Amino acid sequence: MLEGEERRQAIVARLKASNLAISASKFAEEFGVSRQVIVGDVALLRAAGEEIIATARGYKLEKIAPETGYVAKIAVQHGKEATQEELEIILSFGAEVIDVIVEHELYGELVGSLHIRNQEDIQRFMEKYRKSKANLLSQLTNGIHLHTIRYQRATDLDKIKAALAEKGILYQG
Structure with a gap:
């Protein structure tokens, strides 16, 4: 089981590698912690400047890309x-x-x-x-x-x- 900072860096790495949203429950299962621990981790990551957004499907990194339209x-x-x-x-x-x-x-x-x-x-x-x-x-x-x-x-x-x-x-x- 990953501890604090190591787990948060793993969350960011997974979000960077995925184009799909990942739920807090999925992260919790993957890291062997509660969903609330993941919610807290994401709050800390956001406070540290990570551009993580919460959608109905889960967490995603806000991709800064030129949007059309x-x-x-x-x-x-x-x-x-x-x-x-x-x-x-x-x-x-x-x-x-x-x-x-x-x-x-x-x-x-x-x-x-x-x-x-x-x-x-x-x-x-x-x-x-x-x-x-x-x-x-x-x-x-x-x-x-x-x-x-x-x-x-x-x-x-x-x-x-x-x-x-x-x-x-x-x-x-």
């Missing part, structure tokens, strides 16, 4: 039952849902990394949500939230907004 934030509002539909609409135009953002009364802006790029990512996220006892961040704000999205053509943003508005999901204020 455009990035924008869209404001939406819906109940938890429309979450999958919202994501599917955005992805139907070839976009990626990078994150979800809510404005919390006490903590200010809260951001959850999503990095949802395809239908499989949506299914994985929704399955994890159904199995967990966790609430969606949007449930803290009466369903109002932002998504940062990446899309390929300048005209895609208007199409995405129009499709969300048609379903009553785009926030109108």
Whole structure:
């Protein structure tokens, strides 16, 4: 069993070698420690400057690579039952849902990394949500939230907004 610093360096090495997210549970099993120990290790690594992001699928290193396309934030509002539909609409135009953002009364802006790029990512996220006892961040704000999205053509943003508005999901204020 690896100890502290040695285990943290092994976590970084595994993340660098993988293009896929790796869950805390998988790391815990691999290193013979609890999931909470891994969560603590990742917190220490992030505090030391490692660009580790937590997604619904697990941890990934934030790869600093030139991304193509455009990035924008869209404001939406819906109940938890429309979450999958919202994501599917955005992805139907070839976009990626990078994150979800809510404005919390006490903590200010809260951001959850999503990095949802395809239908499989949506299914994985929704399955994890159904199995967990966790609430969606949007449930803290009466369903109002932002998504940062990446899309390929300048005209895609208007199409995405129009499709969300048609379903009553785009926030109108």
